[in-house]
Amino acid sequence: MGMEISAKDREAFKIIELEVGTKWDKIQNQFKKLVKKYHPDMNAGNKKFEEKLKIVTLAYTQLKLAYKDKVDDAEFRY
Numbered sequence: 001m002g003m004e005i006s007a008k009d010r011e012a013f014k015i016i017e018l019e020v021g022t023k024w025d026k027i028q029n030q031f032k033k034l035v036k037k038y039h040p041d042m043n044a045g046n047k048k049f050e051e052k053l054k055i056v057t058l059a060y061t062q063l064k065l066a067y068k069d070k071v072d073d074a075e076f077r078y
Contacts, residue, residue: 009066015059024067031060 005020013020016030036042038053 006066008062012059012062012066015055016063027060027063027067031056 010020013022016027016034018027018030022030034056035053038049038056040046040050040053043049
């Protein structure tokens with residue numbers, strides 16, 4: 001019995017450049033890597049990177065909520 005992965009979650013994995021179902025610690029590491037890559041301090045004045053950082057952050061938040069729900073569901077069952 002596997003967890004259903006929503007279209008939003010699939011899109012979030014794509015944005016963060018990871019395979020669907022990647023473990024949480026790898027998601028966190030990839031997010032940190034992308035934040036460094038797109039951070040305004042590293043790319044002064046580049047609006048394209050600023051926008052990409054916002055999108056990456058939203059995708060990470062989506063996955064964070066999905067994983068939190070998964071953990072909460074597992075704890076609820078036991």
